[in-house]
Amino acid sequence: MQWTKQNEQTVYENRWFSVNLADVELPDGRHLDHFLIRLRPVAVATVVNEANEVLLLWRHRFITDSWGWELAAGVVEDGEDIAVAAARELEEETGWRPGPLQHLMSVEPSNGLTDARHHIYWADEGEYIGHPVDDFESDRREWVPLKLVPDMVARGEVPAANMAAALLLLHHLKLGQDALP
Numbered sequence: 001m002q003w004t005k006q007n008e009q010t011v012y013e014n015r016w017f018s019v020n021l022a023d024v025e026l027p028d029g030r031h032l033d034h035f036l037i038r039l040r041p042v043a044v045a046t047v048v049n050e051a052n053e054v055l056l057l058w059r060h061r062f063i064t065d066s067w068g069w070e071l072a073a074g075v076v077e078d079g080e081d082i083a084v085a086a087a088r089e090l091e092e093e094t095g096w097r098p099g100p101l102q103h104l105m106s107v108e109p110s111n112g113l114t115d116a117r118h119h120i121y122w123a124d125e126g127e128y129i130g131h132p133v134d135d136f137e138s139d140r141r142e143w144v145p146l147k148l149v150p151d152m153v154a155r156g157e158v159p160a161a162n163m164a165a166a167l168l169l170l171h172h173l174k175l176g177q178d179a180l181p
Contacts, residue, residue: 001027008036016040016075039116043085044073044166047098047126052146052174054167055094055126057138061159068159069144069152071120071166086121094141095132099125105169109162120166146171 008022018038025031047055056069072093076085083101091097101121108117132141144152149171158164 003027006031011035035113037114037116039114040075041082041085042073042116042118043076043082043089044071044118044120044162045086045090045098045101045122046071046166046170047090047096047123048146048170048174049124049126049143051143053143054146054149054170055090055096056142056144057093058140058142059138064159066159067139068163069157069167070138070160070163073118076119082119083121086119090126091129091132092134093132093137095128095130096126097129098123099127104166107162107165109160118162120162122166122170146174 004025006023006025008020010018010020012019020036020038022034022036023031024034057072058067059070060067072090074089076082087098087101101123104120104122106117106119110116149167152158153164153168158167
């Protein structure tokens with residue numbers, strides 16, 4: 001069953017996103033007004049060290065008034081390569097410069113409301129270059145053992161779906177069958 005967008009108009013916009021209103025035709029011919037948010041691509045990155053620990057940020061999200069573990073993330077600037085943006089965000093938010101980044105996954109975290117695509121990368125090495133420039137983005141930055149990830153996700157300590165999916169995939173890729181009880 002495919003919905004068809006007949007037209008779309010911008011209701012509000014700034015440099016990060018626009019809120020649009022679309023006239024959508026349903027398969028049975030009815031129409032509905034549907035709000036959507038158009039966003040820049042988001043670049044996400046982390047490092048998994050030799051001890052199979054992943055670099056995470058503990059941060060508060062005022063929108064949901066919740067705390068949780070996340071990966072460094074931010075919008076891709078106009079003309080910026082996504083992997084370069086991911087490395088930049090990691091360095092700005094953690095103080096760690098990643099080694100060569102590998103693409104882990106791209107996801108659409110809320111595709112019923114927004115066109116956001118989050119592109120997640122990881123490196124198996126990194127270099128600490130100093131205190132993070134954007135230290136206001138998180139309360140702390142820690143190396144967390146990947147083996148703890150499934151339980152952290154189950155307890156709700158990784159509330160963002162894109163971050164949970166990425167961490168579970170990293171857990172699987174790095175620990176695989178070794179992680180099973």
